[in-house]
Amino acid sequence: MSTGHHEASWRLPESNPFANTSVEHYQELARIAERGRFDSVFFADSPVLIGDVGRRPAGSLEPTVLLTALAAVTSRIGLIATASTTYNDPFNLARRFASVDHVSGGRAGWNVVTTAGPEAALNFNLAEQPAHAERYERAAEFLEVAYELWDSWQDDAAIADKEQGVWAVNDRVVPIDHVGRHFQVRGPLNLPRSPQGRPLIVQAGSSEDGKGLAAQYAEAVFTAQQTLEDAQAFYSDLKARTAALGRDPSTIKILPGIVPVIGSTVEEAQRLECQLDELIRPEYARAQLAKTLRVTPEDLPLDRQLPADLPDEDEIEGAKSRYTLIVTLARREKLTVRELIGRLGGGRGHRTFTGTPEQVADAIQHWFEAGAADGFNIMPPVLPSGLATFVDEVIPILQTRDLFRTDYTGTTLRDHYGLTALQKATV
Amino acid sequence: MSTGHHEASWRLPESNPFANTSVEHYQELARIAERGRFDSVFFADSPVLIGDVGRRPAGSLEPTVLLTALAAVTSRIGLIATASTTYNDPFNLARRFASVDHVSGGRAGWNVVTTAGPEAALNFNLAEQPAHAERYERAAEFLEVAYELWDSWQDDAAIADKEQGVWAVNDRVVPIDHVGRHFQVRGPLNLPRSPQGRPLIVQAGSSEDGKGLAAQYAEAVFTAQQTLEDAQAFYSDLKARTAALGRDPSTIKILPGIVPVIGSTVEEAQRLECQLDELIRPEYARAQLAKTLRVTPEDLPLDRQLPADLPDEDEIEGAKSRYTLIVTLARREKLTVRELIGRLGGGRGHRTFTGTPEQVADAIQHWFEAGAADGFNIMPPVLPSGLATFVDEVIPILQTRDLFRTDYTGTTLRDHYGLTALQKATV
Numbered sequence: 001m002s003t004g005h006h007e008a009s010w011r012l013p014e015s016n017p018f019a020n021t022s023v024e025h026y027q028e029l030a031r032i033a034e035r036g037r038f039d040s041v042f043f044a045d046s047p048v049l050i051g052d053v054g055r056r057p058a059g060s061l062e063p064t065v066l067l068t069a070l071a072a073v074t075s076r077i078g079l080i081a082t083a084s085t086t087y088n089d090p091f092n093l094a095r096r097f098a099s100v101d102h103v104s105g106g107r108a109g110w111n112v113v114t115t116a117g118p119e120a121a122l123n124f125n126l127a128e129q130p131a132h133a134e135r136y137e138r139a140a141e142f143l144e145v146a147y148e149l150w151d152s153w154q155d156d157a158a159i160a161d162k163e164q165g166v167w168a169v170n171d172r173v174v175p176i177d178h179v180g181r182h183f184q185v186r187g188p189l190n191l192p193r194s195p196q197g198r199p200l201i202v203q204a205g206s207s208e209d210g211k212g213l214a215a216q217y218a219e220a221v222f223t224a225q226q227t228l229e230d231a232q233a234f235y236s237d238l239k240a241r242t243a244a245l246g247r248d249p250s251t252i253k254i255l256p257g258i259v260p261v262i263g264s265t266v267e268e269a270q271r272l273e274c275q276l277d278e279l280i281r282p283e284y285a286r287a288q289l290a291k292t293l294r295v296t297p298e299d300l301p302l303d304r305q306l307p308a309d310l311p312d313e314d315e316i317e318g319a320k321s322r323y324t325l326i327v328t329l330a331r332r333e334k335l336t337v338r339e340l341i342g343r344l345g346g347g348r349g350h351r352t353f354t355g356t357p358e359q360v361a362d363a364i365q366h367w368f369e370a371g372a373a374d375g376f377n378i379m380p381p382v383l384p385s386g387l388a389t390f391v392d393e394v395i396p397i398l399q400t401r402d403l404f405r406t407d408y409t410g411t412t413l414r415d416h417y418g419l420t421a422l423q424k425a426t427v
Numbered sequence: 428m429s430t431g432h433h434e435a436s437w438r439l440p441e442s443n444p445f446a447n448t449s450v451e452h453y454q455e456l457a458r459i460a461e462r463g464r465f466d467s468v469f470f471a472d473s474p475v476l477i478g479d480v481g482r483r484p485a486g487s488l489e490p491t492v493l494l495t496a497l498a499a500v501t502s503r504i505g506l507i508a509t510a511s512t513t514y515n516d517p518f519n520l521a522r523r524f525a526s527v528d529h530v531s532g533g534r535a536g537w538n539v540v541t542t543a544g545p546e547a548a549l550n551f552n553l554a555e556q557p558a559h560a561e562r563y564e565r566a567a568e569f570l571e572v573a574y575e576l577w578d579s580w581q582d583d584a585a586i587a588d589k590e591q592g593v594w595a596v597n598d599r600v601v602p603i604d605h606v607g608r609h610f611q612v613r614g615p616l617n618l619p620r621s622p623q624g625r626p627l628i629v630q631a632g633s634s635e636d637g638k639g640l641a642a643q644y645a646e647a648v649f650t651a652q653q654t655l656e657d658a659q660a661f662y663s664d665l666k667a668r669t670a671a672l673g674r675d676p677s678t679i680k681i682l683p684g685i686v687p688v689i690g691s692t693v694e695e696a697q698r699l700e701c702q703l704d705e706l707i708r709p710e711y712a713r714a715q716l717a718k719t720l721r722v723t724p725e726d727l728p729l730d731r732q733l734p735a736d737l738p739d740e741d742e743i744e745g746a747k748s749r750y751t752l753i754v755t756l757a758r759r760e761k762l763t764v765r766e767l768i769g770r771l772g773g774g775r776g777h778r779t780f781t782g783t784p785e786q787v788a789d790a791i792q793h794w795f796e797a798g799a800a801d802g803f804n805i806m807p808p809v810l811p812s813g814l815a816t817f818v819d820e821v822i823p824i825l826q827t828r829d830l831f832r833t834d835y836t837g838t839t840l841r842d843h844y845g846l847t848a849l850q851k852a853t854v
Contacts, residue, residue, distance in 0.1 A: 008592070010587070010589070010594065011589045011592055012589075013589075015589075017585070017587035017589065017594065018585065018587065020619070021529050021618070021619055021621075023529065023530040046617070047518060047519060047522075047617065048617055049600070049614075049615055049616070049617040050617070052597070053584070053585075053594060053595035053597060053600045054593050054594060054595060054596070054597050055592075055594060056594050057585075057594055058594070058595065058600075058617075059580070059616070059617050059618040059619050060617065060618065061526040061529055061530065061618065062491075062519075062522050062523045062526040062618070064489075064491075064492060064523075065491060065492070065495045065523060065526040065527060065530060066526070066530075068492045068495035068496050068499075069495050069498070069499055069530050071496070072495075072496055072499030072500065073499065087516075087518075087519070088519065089514075089551060089552075091474060091514075091550040091551060092474060092489075092514070092515065095474075095489050096489045096491075096492060099488045099489040099492040099493070100492060102448050102450065102488055103450040103488065103492060103493075103496050119613070122611075122612075122613035123518040123612050123613055123614065124516060124518060124612075125516075125610060125611050125612070126611075127611075153486070157480070158444070158445065158480075158484075160437070160444035160445065162437070162438045162439075162440075162442075162444065165435070165438055165482075165706065165708045166481050167437065167444065167480060167481060167482060167483050167484055167485070168480035168481060168485065169481070170479070170480060170481050173476070173480045173485075183552060184549075184552050184553075184554075185549075185550050185551075185552070186546070186549035186550055187476075187550065188476055189476070189486070190473070190474065190475055190476040190477070190485075190486050190487065191448070191486040191487065191488065191489070192447070192448055192485075192486050194448075279592065281592045284592075
């Protein structure tokens, strides 16, 4: 979110409530993250206006446009944006990400989503969303088409022989002639091969279908995990699924989201957390929670626990893993609706670590060394201040402990993730 | 084109043959054009790989990505890109252009095209392209949907009341509930209203359907006109069509393309022109011409005139006006195929003015004062050098004659074109 991952962050005196449409705001965030030697910045997205515009800043710049604006003011940091395979077509989207890869010198990544929720469909000529399995089948074919298009130009296709007047070798740029269940695409792409060949593929769905797609295609996975045990189980499950498909499990990086609430003392950190939670307007948040749980707001009295008779995950069409995460969290910790709203408002289901820089670094080290993560998606509650605090106070500790780079060693996003560059395309 | 509008420009020693994927190249062009106080830069585009990659640089950065990269290094110049209504959907495209309008502070323009030629369809699940009239009907409805989406947020929707915790006023952001023949789109847009409200609308098709679309929607029209008389006829026709629809004809700016081939003497200019024409490989160019004319290359001996029995414009599906322009030019001037190729290679059908800066300025003034143009689309044969020459040597003459601004007086693209800002949206 623009002003921070805590939903009430925009109400703080320091926050720019119009940051969601401010390119300068995002450029500042990218510069801070690059100063901290982050692998990448990452933006969620959905092709529909989400939630209640009364409640918090809504609407956002289209992500490939945003990444391009960030590429212009940075030189090393990776740039990852979310785009839907359900509500795009592969030719235009493959070209757009390859274009970002070109303008950034090989720093583009695509978080592949199938877009949960019935509302998005209504913006795209559909009366209802395609079923969950259908969306994932389309996503897999969409990725295959994107790969074919990115590979439709060999690296050495353009020879630029001015003397002979031959710009490219014809048989190094060939149609893909893809004919599948969802797509018929002739190709080739109308753009020469980009620096990374293929932008990095990221995935973030944790349903069964989502994990299957990740094991097959993803090079990085964003996930929401509330406890160390859940994170370890997710980590080993996904690594095993990846290995079972014949892939080296080290080629898929698992990155849980964490919300670091940092203070110079524990008390100061807790004060910030309380200050933010008190700014949540519970009637808005309850309406949103009710929607996610497929009940009415009246079913959710603020000072009671969740009703006992909620649907199973199997009955939920979309955002399955988020649904399960919320219900499991509430039941495990016996939270009232009011408490649950506080927890979700702070990080939308991601794990919050509240404490001093040292304590946050300890938690990160613990999760990393306990086999729960290859890295983390840092989701500060307040932006840009929470990011700057993390960069200035937590990163140096991690560097001292030899857990984080002190400078970039490569130039591409795949370099930063320690992934091997792709082989040359041979079309 | 990346290295210039002359198709052989990439073969000159000075040209970067990989400029088509170089963001730095385009950023340099935009900076030069801004130094010259141009209204805007403009990029053609097609969602298919066009022509023979052996012949000249092919493939290009996706235009909204490119505009964003240019917005980052400029502050005033307008940014216009081409996008197809046939091979996009209105929700995503409207958001993308609105995003460019946001990141550029109100400098975005959209050249609306229906995309001629059967090849593009094959990249988008279609066996053949929709018929000409069908494409234009879709384009009109596409624009209506885009307008509704851009207007779905009132200017003052977001009030950002931190005290009360109310970010936007709910009834100032409303669904559009569009239900039409081609599109069903619920809305609202997932992005607050952009600085211009609606990006500037440009149109460039000169067929009957194209002129109809322009008269109804366009604020600027790019056109290829070979003679003053043709340009005058086109100008008065389109102004009349615009007035007939109840629009003030001064709100549509007509901008013929011109290719200025500039030398410090006439002889030097002609030498540059000859040097370029000699670099055209006629067998490539003939194959392309044959495709446009729907004949085989063997039907076009290089030293004869065009065959007499070519089809009528009515029989042509797409790029109708370009077809007619080429045939008319060849017949009127009794050009051989070789001569025609030289003329088309220089400016792809646009009018070439070859001479000294003074002579080029004279020609521009003459067309402008004779009612053939409100302005011009400057298409240098070689880039960046031809643009720099125009800016440094022709623009000062036009400024001395009070025909061109000496500095920007507004901040938005609509300001530069002398168009009134849109009224506030009232949803």
